[in-house]
Amino acid sequence: MTDFEKLFCDNREFIFKYLLKLTRNASLAEELTQETFFRAYMNYSSLRHKESASVWLCQIAKNTYYTWYNEHKKIESYENTQIQNDSEDLEEAFLQKELSKKALACLHKLEDPYKKVFMLSVFDNFSLKDISTLFGKSESWARVTFYRAKQKLLEKMR
Numbered sequence: 001m002t003d004f005e006k007l008f009c010d011n012r013e014f015i016f017k018y019l020l021k022l023t024r025n026a027s028l029a030e031e032l033t034q035e036t037f038f039r040a041y042m043n044y045s046s047l048r049h050k051e052s053a054s055v056w057l058c059q060i061a062k063n064t065y066y067t068w069y070n071e072h073k074k075i076e077s078y079e080n081t082q083i084q085n086d087s088e089d090l091e092e093a094f095l096q097k098e099l100s101k102k103a104l105a106c107l108h109k110l111e112d113p114y115k116k117v118f119m120l121s122v123f124d125n126f127s128l129k130d131i132s133t134l135f136g137k138s139e140s141w142a143r144v145t146f147y148r149a150k151q152k153l154l155e156k157m158r
Contacts (some may be wrong), residue, residue, distance in 0.1 A: 004044050007038050008037055013151040015056060015061050022065050032068060106156035114149035121146050 001009075001125075015036055020029035039060050047056055107115060113135065120126040120134070132142040 003050070004041060007040070007050075007057075008060055009046075010056055011057050011145055012037070018058060019061055019065060022062075028068075031066050032061065035068075036064045039064060102157060103153070104155055109156060110149060112150055113145055117142060117145045118149035118153065 003052075009120040012033065016029055016033045019032045019036070020026060023029050023032065024025060036057065043060075047053060088118055107118065110118065117131055119133065120131050127135070129139050131146075132139040135142070
């Protein structure tokens with residue numbers, strides 16, 4: 001068994017579950033898992049630390065998912081502009097709108113800097129590095145603040 005085959009066998013299920021959590025779709029997660037390991041195979045020579053291979057694979061999986069998501073977001077945005085005739089779709093759209101209103105109301109109740117960091121990251125697509133520079137803090141600070149903002153927002157929405 002080659003090193004890569006061992007890497008595949010040891011991490012296949014872990015990467016699949018990670019992608020399943022991101023996508024919430026088993027067939028898509030399977031497809032993205034295959035793509036992840038294909039990309040890993042093509043770049044296996046760049047893996048410096050074999051003991052951190054699972055982290056390396058998670059990064060590839062995440063990037064693979066985001067690539068897929070960005071490609072399909074364009075298609076989905078076109079589909080969302082079409083008129084929805086089905087009453088179930090209308091009900092779902094209404095529930096989404098209500099949930100969005102609640103999320104925004106809870107977001108505005110967050111204290112600074114959590115509110116600002118969350119809004120810059122989510123709504124303005126600022127990277128955590130850019131946010132850290134903007135606040136004159138470390139990138140770790142931005143990452144922790146964003147995580148805490150998400151947690152506080154979820155608490156307020158419950």
